[in-house]
Amino acid sequence: MPRWLPAIAVLVTGVASTAQGDAAPTDRERVIGAAIDAWLAGDQLAEDELEAVLDVVLAAPKTGMRVLGARLRAATPPKGLRTLAQKVVLDFLRRTRASDMVFVGQYDALGELQPFASEFLYELLLETPTWFPFTARVQVVPALRDLEKRLPRADRLDAIEALIEDDREPLDLRRAMAAMMWQWGKREHAQGVIRELRAQTVEGDAEDRVAATLELADYYNLLRDYRAAAGAHRAAQALAHSAGVELRPVSWYAAACVHALNGDRERGMAALDRCARMLASPNLDKSLRLERTLFEKDPEIALLRADERFPKLLELAFGKPSKGDRAERRE
Secondary structure, three states, X not given: OOOOHHHHHHHHHHHHOOHHHOOOHHHHHHHHHHHHHHHHHOOOOOHHHHHHHHHHHHOOHHXXXXXXXXXXOOOOOOOOHHHXXXXXXXXXXXXXXHOOOOOOOOOHHHHHHOOHHHHHHHHHHHOOOOOOOHHHHHHHHHHHHHHOOOOOOHHHHHHHHHHHOOOOOOHHHHXXXXXXXXXXXXXXXXXXXXHHHHXXXXXXXXXXXXXXXXXXXXXXXXXXXXXXXHHHHHHHHHHHHHHOOOOOHHHHHXXXXXXXXXXXXXXXXXXXXXXXXXXXXXXXXXXXXXXXXHHHHOHHHHHHHOOOOHHHHHHHHHOOOOHHHHHHHHO
């Protein structure tokens, strides 16, 4: 155990014991600042100490990064602080991906580390260091999309376009960056992806066409064109129905998300109902099951959670939570 962790744990306990865990910002910031100072004062080599300080900073990500960002922007940042900031960004990306939720604004907390966060993310994407896996570059793009609302400087824009146009690069990376360019108003690359996917929706057997139409729906969702995504989901459902192809629960859940984001409560509830009924089946393969937390916390279906029918769908899909589950969710 890190030698400073017991003292920090006392502070954390004091903050957590405040009514409903909502501590005054000064108390929370004091805990985070103490953890950062303790780590910087050490040799900065022990993995357990690094994990401990990451846990403290990311327990309340926006506040933790605000404290860290203020120190980064100081006239003379303490030695090792930039390294810690890099570790915080990387661990925040990892934790966010592990949530199994994807939504706009998911990485907004990184804004507290600006301009450091964007500079570091662009480095990972465009000047990838040897220690960062090339296959992980695609994981950087959603964070950049939340942080960078405008076109980057010319050299970065050129580098992004070069990656998109390089057939040797992974397809998922090229498509994700094309969606980022779409967001910045440069739509030609994403339009090319749409043309490719549309062509695939009329090729092969019914199962292939359903899969391609769902892929098109997912890409429209990535572009944040929820109306087009909803239309593609309806087309996939109609084709699947006529061809006797059974959609997976995740496909119905994805449809519920885009309908909700499009403000269509009724279609969203209908899709979520189909998803819930499939999840209720004891014969459903374990690999196809979804987590209860998606229904309970995913911001994309907030409109549906507000519907009076939602609690019954939740219980249908997952049953009544145990006492232990209810206590854990309250915490």
